Amino acid sequence: MNNTRRIKTFIAAMMLAAAGTTGYAGLVSHALHNYFALAVLVLAAVTSRMKVKLPGINGNMSINLPFLLTAVVSLSAAEAVVVACVSTAVQCWPRKDTKFNPQQMAFNLSMMAFASCLASLMFHADRLRGIQWSSNILELVLATATLFLGQTAPVAAIVAVSEGKAAGQIWWSLAHLSFPYYVVSAGVTTMVQAVSSHMGWGLALAVFPVMYGVHRSYRLYFGRMAETPRTAALVRSASVGA
Helix, strand or coil: CCHHHHHHHHHHHHHHHHHHHHHHHHHHCCCCCHHHHHHHHHHHHHHHCCEEECCCCCCEEECCHHHHHHHHHHCCHHHHHHHHHHHHHHHHCCCCCCCCCHHHHHHHHHHHHHHHHHHHHHHCCHHHHHCCCCHHHHHHHHHHHHHHHHHHHHHHHHHHHHHCCCHHHHHHHHHHHHHHHHHHHHHHHHHHHHHHHHHCHHHHCCCHHHHHHHHHHHHHHHHHHHHHHHHHHHHHHHHHHC
């Protein structure tokens, strides 16, 4: 099986998995949160264009994760999937100087639908309701871990298939770079839940400036990481020339 066929097969499998999980989410989701869901959707879509290039990996990370996680824990599974898919479509839509890639869009949409749906179902699982001690914290940890694995594992797999590299090594690099951001996003989500329960969800969604600050910090940090090898190479070249 050639490389192109393997990529298409993997994307098709991802689409089938997403269709199955989102279909189930549509059956079990009944409660709707119209205005809150719309506000989370808008913020997730806006922040999805705030991207950070990950060094050493052919890909980038969007800053909209806290709003995706907020949708997972505060909305129904179907609403969480809609928020994830719309924000992903906005994130992946090409700029004027780039060409639209339907395979990339199909993979990203199916991957995000699958990951957000599983995370929402994990958070709202009835079997967790019997746990009395720190159940909310445990559910948030499980939802964050599910979203983390649901996003990073398929990305590592598709990069490994397309570039012929080891999936485990790619996943470790991706996880090493992105895991702190998932921890920060879980903390922001906890803050949104706490504020919304006491002061209303409108004020809770005023975390956009926080996420902009995180975005700037990540850009500076990864920019310096990318600059360090380049500077070292120039120093070595100058030493050889001397």
